[in-house]
Amino acid sequence: MSILETKNLFFTYPDGDSRKVILNEVNVSFEKGKFYTILGESGSGKTTFLSLISALDKPEKGDILYNGESIKKIGYEKFRRNHIGIVFQSYNLIPYMNGVENVMVAMSITENEMTKDIKRQALTILESVGIDGSKATRRINRLSGGEQQRVAIARAISTNVDVIIADEPTGNLDGKTSDTIIELFKELAHERNKCVIMVTHAQKVADQSDIILKLNTDTQNFEVINNEVV
Ligand SMILES: Nc1ncnc2c1ncn2[C@@H]1O[C@H](COP(=O)(O)OP(=O)(O)OP(=O)(O)O)[C@@H](O)[C@H]1O
Ligand SMILES: [Mg+2]
Numbered sequence: 001m002s003i004l005e006t007k008n009l010f011f012t013y014p015d016g017d018s019r020k021v022i023l024n025e026v027n028v029s030f031e032k033g034k035f036y037t038i039l040g041e042s043g044s045g046k047t048t049f050l051s052l053i054s055a056l057d058k059p060e061k062g063d064i065l066y067n068g069e070s071i072k073k074i075g076y077e078k079f080r081r082n083h084i085g086i087v088f089q090s091y092n093l094i095p096y097m098n099g100v101e102n103v104m105v106a107m108s109i110t111e112n113e114m115t116k117d118i119k120r121q122a123l124t125i126l127e128s129v130g131i132d133g134s135k136a137t138r139r140i141n142r143l144s145g146g147e148q149q150r151v152a153i154a155r156a157i158s159t160n161v162d163v164i165i166a167d168e169p170t171g172n173l174d175g176k177t178s179d180t181i182i183e184l185f186k187e188l189a190h191e192r193n194k195c196v197i198m199v200t201h202a203q204k205v206a207d208q209s210d211i212i213l214k215l216n217t218d219t220q221n222f223e224v225i226n227n228e229v230v
Contacts, residue, residue, distance in 0.1 A: 002029035003067060003162050003195050004053060010061035011048060022048050024220035025062070028213060030197060032162055035189035037206040038199045038222075040215030046199045047167055049215070053197070054086055054165050055079045066163075082112050085156025087166035091140075091148045099126055099136040099143070099151040103158045110159035126154045129184060146177035153184060157194070164188060166198040170205070182208060 009026040012019040022045035030036060040046050051057040053064055055076035064071045071079045080086075085106075093102045103122040107114050115121050126136040129150045140148060149169060156164050166185070170178035182205055188194040189210070198209070206212045212225040 001031075001068070002065075003032050004197075005029040005065040005068075006053065006062065007065060008062035009049075009052065009059050009064065011045075011052060011057075011059060013048075021220045023052070026221055028222055028224065030163070030195050032195045033189055033193045034210045035186050035196045035208075036198065036211045036213060037209040038197065038213045038215060039201075039203065039206050041217060042201075044215040044217045045220070046215055050165055050167050050197070050199060054084060078111070081110055082159070083161055084163045084165055085159065085161045087149070087152050087156050087164065087169045089168045089171040091145075091152045093140045093148060093152055093155070095141045096139065098139050099131055099154070102140065102151055103155045106155045107158050112160050114159075122154075122158060125158050126151065129154045129157075130180075144177075145173050146181065149173065149181055150184070153181075153188075157188065157192075161194075163195045163197065166196070168199050168201065170200070178205075 006026050006028050009023050011023040012021050038046050038049065052059055055071055066074060066079060066083055094105065100119060100122045103125060104118055107118045107122060123133060123136055131147060131150050131154065135143060135147060140151065143151065170181050173181065185196050185198060186208065189196045200206055207227065210228050212227065214223040214225065216223055
C-alpha cells in the first residue's frame with residue numbers, strides 16, 4: 001500500500017492576466033522502502049510539487065493522501081510535524097546551534113513518541129549518518145557543506161517519520177560529497193524502509209533511484225520510469 005498518494009492534484013500560478021497550469025490532474029503514489037527522484041526542466045514545477053506534498057502549499061483542486069487519509073483532514077501543520085522530514089538544498093539549520101541541538105529541536109516539536117533521553121538519541125542518529133560526537137557538538141557554521149547536509153538528514157529522520165522529501169539536496173555539494181549523500185538516501189530507503197522523494201537536475205543521479213518521475217511541461221504531468229530490477 002502506498003504511504004503517500006496524490007489524487008487529481010491541480011495547481012496553477014498567476015501569469016499576467018491568466019493562470020499558468022503547473023500540475024494538471026496529477027495521480028502518483030509513493031511507497032515505503034523506495035527511492036524516488038523527480039526530474040524536469042527548470043521551471044517545470046518540481047519545487048511546487050514538493051511544496052504541495054510537504055503541505056507547505058495547498059492544492060487548488062485534488063488531494064494528497066497519507067496512509068489513505070487526506071492531509072487536509074490530518075491537518076497540514078500536524079502532517080508536517082509528525083509524518084514527513086524535509087531536506088533543503090541550503091540545509092536550513094540553525095547556525096548558532098550545534099548538530100545535536102538542531103536535531104533535538106525537531107525531536108522536541110514532534111508529537112511522535114520519542115525516547116526520554118533525546119540527546120543521546122540525537123547523537124546516535126547523527127552517528128548513523130556519519131557525524132561523530134566531535135562533529136555533532138560543533139557549531140553548524142564550523143561544519144563543511146556535506147557535513148551540514150548530513151545533520152539536516154539526521155534532523156529529518158529523527159522524528160521517526162516514514163517519508164523524507166528533499167529538493168536538490170546535493171545542489172551545493174561537489175561530486176564526491178554528493179555521491180555519499182545519494183548513498184545515504186538509498187540506504188534510508190532500502191535498509192531503513194523510508195520513502196525517499198528527491199528532486200534532482202542530474203539524470204545520472206536519477207538513474208540510481210528506483211523510480212523516476214519526469215515532469216513534462218507540455219502535459220503538466222509525470223511520466224513514471226521504473227528502474228527496479230524485477
Ligand atoms: N509564487 C509564484 N507565483 C507565480 N509563479 C510562480 C510562483 N512560484 C513559482 N512560480 C512559477 O511556477 C513555475 C514552476 O516553478 P518551480 O519552482 O516549481 O519549478 P522547478 O521545477 O522547481 O524549477 P527549478 O529546477 O529551477 O528549481 C515556474 O515557471 C515559476 O516561475
Ligand atoms: Mg526547484
